[in-house]
Amino acid sequence: MMTSDRQRAANRANxxxxxxxxxxxxKARASLNAYRHGLAARTEIGSDRGQRIDELARQLSNLMPGQISLAHARLIAQAEIDLSTARAAARTLMSQLCGPAPGCDSALGPGSLSDDDGRVGAxxxxxxxxxxxxxxxxxxxxSIRLCLFGRGE
Structure with a gap:
């Protein structure tokens, strides 16, 4: 389906x-959009994230000798570390909403968000x-598909 000249003109005007x-x-409010939870932020210098990625990459590479390069293992490890960080953030928010999960040593208790606005925000x-x-x-x-099968789709 082709876009009409009229539609293109309307799109340009919008x-x-x-x-x-x-x-x-x-502008100040919009500049804070990326800082809401910090998951998209670049890690600070001196964090142990790089060491954790390297260690996991070496473990993956050692588990599959000759099948996976260290560079590919590093891609997988980086994604896995990002995934575990995001899951930890989700657990923290769930803890704020519902209380700590069994076996969790979180200091937050049930109902730690006392007002409805806090719960809606969480x-x-x-x-x-x-x-x-x-x-x-x-x-x-x-990354796993790319490493194992040579394609990432």
Whole structure:
């Protein structure tokens, strides 16, 4: 289906109006979008994330000698570490909503969010974190397929 000239003109006009926030306050608010939960942030220098990735990559490479290169194992390990980080964030939010899971040493108790606004906010955050969990799972699975079968689709 081809886009009509009229539709293309309307799309261009809409694009000209959709340029993001104009006010200083709006720009400041929009600049915080990526900092909501920190999962998309680059890790700080000095964190042990790189060491954890290298260790897991070596373990994967040793489990499958000759079948997987260290570079491919590193891709899988990075995705797995991201996945475990996102899952930990989801567990923390669930703990805030429902109390700690059995066997969890979380200091948060049931109903630690005393107001409904806090619970609504935690549910919203949980939905965003779950999106990161799904993306990390897909990236890990794609990396595994790429390493084992030579294709990532």
């Amino acid at each position: 694009a000209q109006r959709s340029t993001g926030p104009k006010s200083r306050a709006g 549910v919203h955050e949980l939905k965003m974190v779950e999106r990161y969990v799904r993306r990390a799972q897909a990236r890990r699975d794609r």
